Structure formats: C-alpha cells, structure tokens
Amino acid sequence: MVQIAPSILSTDYADLGKAVKIADKGGADAIHIDIMDGHFVPNLTFGPKLVEDLSKITDLPLDVHLMVDNPREMIPKFSEAGADWVSIQIEATAHAHKDITMIKELGKKAGVVLNPATPIHMLNEIITEVDYVLIMSVNPGWGGQEFIETCYNKISQLNNWINGQKLDVKIEVDGGVKLENMERVVESGADILVMGSAIYNSKNPIETLGNIKRSIQKYNQK
Ligand code: DX5
Ligand code: ZN
Secondary structure (H helix, E strand, O other), X not given: OOEEXXXXXXXXXXXXXXXXXXXXXXXXXXXXXXXXXXXXXXXXXOOHHHHHHHHOOOOOOEEEEEEOOOHHHHHHHHHHHOOOEEEEEHHHOOOHHHHHHHHHHOOXXXXXXXXXXXXXXXXXXXXXXXXXXXXXXXXXXXXXXXXXXXXXXXXXXXXXXXXXXXXXXXEEEEOOOOOOOHHHHHHXXXXXXXXXXXXXXXXXXXXXXXXXXXXXXXXXXX
C-alpha cells in the first residue's frame, strides 16, 4: 500500500490550516510536519502547539519528523501534543533504542531517520524495533531541493533487507519526491512518499494530489 504524506514545510505559514485542508480534500494519507531546532539543521520551524492545533482540524495521522538535537526531550512533548507518528534522526542520539522504545510506550508509531550520507547498516540493532524507516533523499533543512540520485539504491537495499528478514517495517522517503520521479521511488521500495513543494507549489494543489493518488493506484491494487 503506497501512501502520500504532504509536507507543510513549503506552505504559507500564515495559513497552515489551509494546507491541512488541502491535504484532507486531496486524499492524503498523513500530514508530514518537519520540526527543526536550528541546531540539528540550520533552520527553525514549528513547536508542539502547532501539532496540537492541527490535530484539532484533521483526522489524518500527524507524521512528525524531529530534526532536533535533543529528541528524547521532544518525543513526549510532540506525542502529548497529538503526533501519531514520531521519527527521530539516528545521527541525533546515542540512545536510539531507548528513544524508539519511549515513542512506542507513548503509543505512537516509531520511526528512525537516516540522512543521505548515513548508511543503512546503522539500523542493524534497531530495525526490528521500528515501525518505519525514513530515508532522507535531500539534506534536511528545506523543501524544494533536488532528489539525491544515490538514494534510489539505498531505498532498494533497505527494501531487500526488510523483505529478506520478513520484517513489518515501512519505508518512508522524504525530500525531492516529484511527479516525475515518484514511480521510480516507489519501485525502489518506498511505501510512504513525503511530498511538499511538488504539491503545494503547484497551480492547483488539490488537483495535483489527486493526480499523484491516481498514478500510485496501480501499486495499491495488488
Ligand atoms: C526537509 C524535509 C522534507 C521536505 C520535503 O528537511 O524533511 O520533508 O519538507 O519537501 P520537498 O518535497 O519540497 O522536497
Ligand atoms: Zn521531513
């Protein structure tokens, strides 16, 4: 089942509720919310209150991507605020097993994120504990960047590993996913596509999201 998680990072922050309504109307499967602290990445975005406020206007799962230096402190704050999926950057913690356990004990789907240069073998001791792996296909910090081509191979290696071990772990891909490359991303093994600028910078975001959903339908018929 291939799912679409629109990222609100590239939208008009004066009207974030509108971005969520577009995702709802367009048939999105989740809302991707990028939390940046200005330390782990050189950009600053949202806090727990935004997650709380958005959780009141949509029933879609809130997919919170923590690009922060202190994930252990932030996990409970965003979980209590209403996050449904919480992912932490493996580069930001010395205690990934403990942090993933904390997310699951809070009743949330637990994800671990790999930056483009972080090899998948960093997941060796944690892959069986997570619900999903988020593969960064851009260097985190901004929307609207180009997909890093080496990530296709990284996604398929991870997909082969997961299938080989018969693990129930989803692959989410985040950054530079567009209408032009999304089928190749899915065929590499992605289950969840994060798409920000491809949707929200288009002329008609709801229509674009509808087109995206139609083009992945063939993967959801099996
Ligand atoms: C970048 C974020 C991505 C980004 C994706 O640090 O993690 O989620 O919003 O945006 P696009 O789809 O525009 O690359
Ligand atoms: Zn993200």
